[in-house]
Amino acid sequence: MNTTVSRRLAILGSTGSIGHSTLDVVRTHRDRLSVVGLAAHNNWRKLYKQIEEFRPAVVALFSEEAAARLREALGPTSTVAVRTGMAGVLEVAALAEADTVVSALVGAVGLRPVLEAIAARKKICLANKEPLVVAGSLVTGAAREAGVPILPVDSEHSAIFQCLDDGEARFVDRLIITASGGPFRCHAPDRLSGVTPDEALRHPNWEMGGKITIDSATLMNKGLEVIEAHWLFGVPFDRISVVVHPQSIIHSMIEFRDGSILAQMGSPDMRLPIQYALSHPERWAASGKRTDLLALGSLTFEAPRREAFPCLELAYEAGRRGGNLPCLMNAANEVAVEAFLNRRLGFTAIPRVIRETMDSLPFTSTVTLAGLLEDDARARRRAAEIIAAPGAAAGGPVPETSTRAGPEGGQAA
Ligand SMILES: NC(=O)c1ccc[n+]([C@@H]2O[C@H](COP(=O)([O-])OP(=O)(O)OC[C@H]3O[C@@H](n4cnc5c(N)ncnc54)[C@H](OP(=O)(O)O)[C@@H]3O)[C@@H](O)[C@H]2O)c1
Numbered sequence: 001m002n003t004t005v006s007r008r009l010a011i012l013g014s015t016g017s018i019g020h021s022t023l024d025v026v027r028t029h030r031d032r033l034s035v036v037g038l039a040a041h042n043n044w045r046k047l048y049k050q051i052e053e054f055r056p057a058v059v060a061l062f063s064e065e066a067a068a069r070l071r072e073a074l075g076p077t078s079t080v081a082v083r084t085g086m087a088g089v090l091e092v093a094a095l096a097e098a099d100t101v102v103s104a105l106v107g108a109v110g111l112r113p114v115l116e117a118i119a120a121r122k123k124i125c126l127a128n129k130e131p132l133v134v135a136g137s138l139v140t141g142a143a144r145e146a147g148v149p150i151l152p153v154d155s156e157h158s159a160i161f162q163c164l165d166d167g168e169a170r171f172v173d174r175l176i177i178t179a180s181g182g183p184f185r186c187h188a189p190d191r192l193s194g195v196t197p198d199e200a201l202r203h204p205n206w207e208m209g210g211k212i213t214i215d216s217a218t219l220m221n222k223g224l225e226v227i228e229a230h231w232l233f234g235v236p237f238d239r240i241s242v243v244v245h246p247q248s249i250i251h252s253m254i255e256f257r258d259g260s261i262l263a264q265m266g267s268p269d270m271r272l273p274i275q276y277a278l279s280h281p282e283r284w285a286a287s288g289k290r291t292d293l294l295a296l297g298s299l300t301f302e303a304p305r306r307e308a309f310p311c312l313e314l315a316y317e318a319g320r321r322g323g324n325l326p327c328l329m330n331a332a333n334e335v336a337v338e339a340f341l342n343r344r345l346g347f348t349a350i351p352r353v354i355r356e357t358m359d360s361l362p363f364t365s366t367v368t369l370a371g372l373l374e375d376d377a378r379a380r381r382r383a384a385e386i387i388a389a390p391g392a393a394a395g396g397p398v399p400e401t402s403t404r405a406g407p408e409g410g411q412a413a
Contacts (some may be wrong), residue, residue: 007278007360007402010037010095011114013104015046017209020155021270022102023050024276028287036097039089039105039113051080057097089113095121097246100278102153103128106211107334108327108376111135115369118142125277127153129228130334134327135372136231141305154227157232159251159264164233175235176253176261177225178245179304180205182217187244193348193394197341205248205268214337215311218350219304223315227326230319237320242312244302249291267268267291292355307335310351318358323365324361324375331379332347332357339387346394353392357383362363 009026013019020041026033032043035054041049044066047059053073061067066085074080075178083091093101093113101117102125103110110128117124119142126132132139152158164172171397183202184192200217203209215221226240251273253263266272269288275324276283306313311333318329336353339345345353357379364371386392 001172006032006034006160007100007123007297008034008036008098009100009102009278010039010092010098010108010117011035011102011104012039012089012093013102013106013128014050015040015043016041016106017207018102018103018104018270022104022274022278022315024053025052025271025275029275029278029284031362031392032284037092039092042066044073045203048073055080057081058092058095058389060092062086062089063342064380070392086112090116094122102274103131104153108134108330111139111369111372114139114140118146118148121146121148124148124150125274126150126319127274128226129154130154132231133227133330135367135369135377136227136326137367138369138372140231143194151280152232153270153271153273153277154225154228154271155268156252158276160229160254162276163252163254163262166288169233169325171256171258172235172254173239173257174255175229175233175240176255177222177229177242178239178248178250178252179242179311180216180223180248181244181246181302181304182219184217184308185244185305187308189266192308194344195347197343200347204246206270206380208270210341211334211337213338214322214350215333218311218337218347220310220311220315220333220337220350222304222355223312223319223332226312226315227319237316242304244304247296248300249296249299264302265291278410311344311354314351314354314358321363323363324367324372325363327367327375328358328361328379329354329371331376332383335380335383336387344393345387349387349393352381353386356386 011019011022014026019313029360035056036182037058038056039060041062058081064084067082071082093116101122103114104127108130111131113133129368160175203213212221222242229240248268250263250265253261256259267289269290270324275286304312332354336350340350
């Protein structure tokens, strides 16, 4: 097929790991891809280099101080518009010059920008999974109403999307999401309480930003992905399984009614799913490493260790109960992960902080954007209080049942 697709991109989170890989894909396909807008938080030096190379019309830095430094570095003759704050990020998300928005911010802060991009009818290439976790019904509802496609960038969801591309979705029985198991896959439970941020940041297969790398170590990332898959593909939670596959070559699978399973495979390189989201419905040549099956020798599968990594079950529970619970869980997780990275919280205390936050705030079954933004702020404050309480930093067992966990509490596989 001749190549027809060409895209003008706004990249939210351009200085992060996904942003970096996206720009690498742009370098490989300069004839098809151009960059018209970039947004980041603080890293003005990296953004400055990206401006020099890709010449976007508008950029935004959430931090006013960093934006001032960037303007100074660009000088008075620069034609690049530098915006700041959430208003600046929203402006880049809705940029008239862009037809496609790559959403690669980290955390729930990406919710308003992705809704803004949908309202402006941009094609969405979604890496930033937290907005779907927090407000899946609002995000997918808005996209449906605006007629805007959400193309998954997360490798697992890209895999499922690629397997489903033959239009046989109605015959699917189960989604099987693969997990690497993270750096502590084989750690005995008593070793987990003492693990350090440096150890947790050493992911065996993927190079990613700090937050998602810690989420991979706790298995919360897999839990977030289960909720993300539920919203992207409309599959109920009891038909979404998690299987540990330490080689990270099969990125996920779908099982049909008749027992047939389709898997998507490839090297663990985010440029592949990013490029697929950008090139869809075409496939472009890629410069990344090819998968050498003979060198791999074997692919293996295990059940996730649910007791050692309780975050996975917390996410199933939050996803099944729905309402504002995924929002509370996600906010508490973001605060707990940051505290762990700053050495204020032990690794095994992360799920306990999340459990306590989920249990101590009111549950609401129907959600609005304003309500969720309030819940997000409330849960962050509550999680911070729990972390600050005397003795909270050490890990302890996560209470088995909560006052609000119904009989439908989640099962992982
Ligand atoms: N990395 C991966 O391989 C991977 C794979 C699948 C899915 N994902 C998902 O993709 C998202 C991004 O992950 P990542 O690993 O690329 O994260 P990352 O390396 O930490 O990058 C995050 C990006 O978001 C920007 N940012 C953060 N807060 C912001 C704010 N308030 N306003 C504007 N920009 C802000 C950061 O800017 P500064 O640099 O200035 O702080 C940075 O550019 C996450 O949701 C993650 O779960 C990542």
